[in-house]
Amino acid sequence: MKKLSVLAVVAATCALFSAYAQAAGGEIAVIVKSANSNYWQNVQKGATAAMGNAKGYTMTFQGPAAESAIADEVNMVENAVNRHVAGIVLAPSDPDALVPAMKKAWEAHIPVVLIDSMVSDSGKQYYQSFLSTDNTKAGELCAKAMIEAVGQTGKIAIMSYVPGAGSEIGRVGGFRKYIETHSKLQVVGPFYSQSQMATALNQTTDVLAANPDLKGIFGANEPTAVGMGRALQQSGKSGKVAAIGFDGNQDLQGFVRDGTIRAIAVQSSYQMGYKGIETVVSVIEKKPVQKQVDTGVMMVNKQNLDSPEAKNVLY
Numbered sequence: 001m002k003k004l005s006v007l008a009v010v011a012a013t014c015a016l017f018s019a020y021a022q023a024a025g026g027e028i029a030v031i032v033k034s035a036n037s038n039y040w041q042n043v044q045k046g047a048t049a050a051m052g053n054a055k056g057y058t059m060t061f062q063g064p065a066a067e068s069a070i071a072d073e074v075n076m077v078e079n080a081v082n083r084h085v086a087g088i089v090l091a092p093s094d095p096d097a098l099v100p101a102m103k104k105a106w107e108a109h110i111p112v113v114l115i116d117s118m119v120s121d122s123g124k125q126y127y128q129s130f131l132s133t134d135n136t137k138a139g140e141l142c143a144k145a146m147i148e149a150v151g152q153t154g155k156i157a158i159m160s161y162v163p164g165a166g167s168e169i170g171r172v173g174g175f176r177k178y179i180e181t182h183s184k185l186q187v188v189g190p191f192y193s194q195s196q197m198a199t200a201l202n203q204t205t206d207v208l209a210a211n212p213d214l215k216g217i218f219g220a221n222e223p224t225a226v227g228m229g230r231a232l233q234q235s236g237k238s239g240k241v242a243a244i245g246f247d248g249n250q251d252l253q254g255f256v257r258d259g260t261i262r263a264i265a266v267q268s269s270y271q272m273g274y275k276g277i278e279t280v281v282s283v284i285e286k287k288p289v290q291k292q293v294d295t296g297v298m299m300v301n302k303q304n305l306d307s308p309e310a311k312n313v314l315y
Contacts, residue, residue: 025056026086028280030273031076033093033116033165034195035063038249039222039269040091042315043115046273047089054281057086067162067195070094077101081108087280089273090127091116095166099123111283115272117166128283131275131293133267135167138297139174139220142244143182145263145299146175146216149242152183154215157207159200159228160190161221171246172220188214193224200227201234208235215242222247225264229255248300248314256305263301266313271295 030047032040044061051059060080064072070093080088081104088105090112092098099122105112106126114130146156156179160172172190179185188211193200200219204227208214217232219225225245229252232238238260245252248266255261272295282289300310 026058027083028054028057028059028087028089028277029076029080029085030059030061030089030276031073031080032061032063032091033067033073034065034069035061036065037195037222038315039247039267042269043091043273043276045315046270046275047277048273049270050274050277054277057281059277060085063091064093067093067165070097074098074101078104081105081110084108085110087111087113087284089113089115089276089280091272092119093117093162093165095120095164095169096122099126102126111280113276113280113283115276116267116269118170119166129279129289129291129293131272131279131295132167133297134294135170136174138246138265138267139171139176140178141297141299142171142218142246142263142265143175143178145244146179146218146242147183147185149244149262150185150215153185155186155188155211155213156216156218157188157204157211157214158190159204159207159217159219159224160192161195161224163192168220175218175220185216190220193227195221195223197223197227197230200224201231202227204228204231205235208232208237208241217241217243219243219245219261222249222252225261226251226255229260232260248310250315253300253305253314256300256302259302263299266298266300266310268295268297268313270313270315 073093078101112127114127116132191203219228243261245261245264252264
């Protein structure tokens with residue numbers, strides 16, 4: 001009887017140790033809106049760098065072929081839950097569609113850290129921390145730069161990306177509200193590229209042709225702004241229509257350097273990946289984390305393009 005008791009204690013201790021080991025290690029699934037843009041690949045670079053300090057953990061990184069493939073991202077989260085990952089770092093492509101999958105993670109005691117975009121209020125209990133640019137503030141900064149470029153009157157266009165995405169709501173909403181309250185500018189659009197560069201190029205070409213009196217144009221994310229810049233060049237409107245872009249890949253840096261785009265609002269996508277891993281590891285290991293973290297934004301123009309501060313966020 002005594003022997004059985006000892007064995008029971010040993011078994012219980014082993015089970016406790018195994019549970020702790022599982023809680024303090026394992027797979028971290030990083031799931032983003034698309035695996036195909038430089039912006040999200042820069043998130044991956046930051047996450048990979050942070051894994052160097054995350055002993056005992058492994059990382060997987062994935063995203064749909066396009067940001068509009070919302071069902072594919074939902075499936076990726078559900079698959080991560082089904083394989084019992086230790087934690088999930090998620091950039092939700094839709095504020096509502098990802099909530100049921102996040103709830104499954106919550107029910108399975110798998111922590112979720114959001115980056116880049118928020119979910120709707122119904123999902124707030126299912127994530128532990130949210131790391132992003134303050135997109136409303138970033139949109140306001142872009143609107144301020146636009147007014148400085150074109151003045152108080154005239155016509156401007158908004159080239160947006162995926163309607164309803166959390167970042168899009170804040171970013172374009174912040175831009176529009178600032179324009180409406182601080183100027184008399186007439187707004188054309190928004191037009192939605194679904195985060196497809198070729199679509200943005202075609203849409204911008206059409207907008208420029210239909211509005212020969214256009215004074216300014218805003219491209220609200222990386223593929224949209226790249227398409228916008230190419231359309232301005234192809235139509236001979238570079239430097240003639242004041243363009244403000246968003247994000248900071250090599251194409252956009254080139255547009256700023258040659259004057260096609262006046263300024264770009266650059267998020268620290270690397271920091272989202274890096275801090276996303278740090279934060280989810282802290283949650284797994286029962287360390288306190290902030291519910292919301294602003295990862296910052298910087299307005300980059302020709303004057304500060306080569307500054308150390310800009311190089312820290314450009315990619």
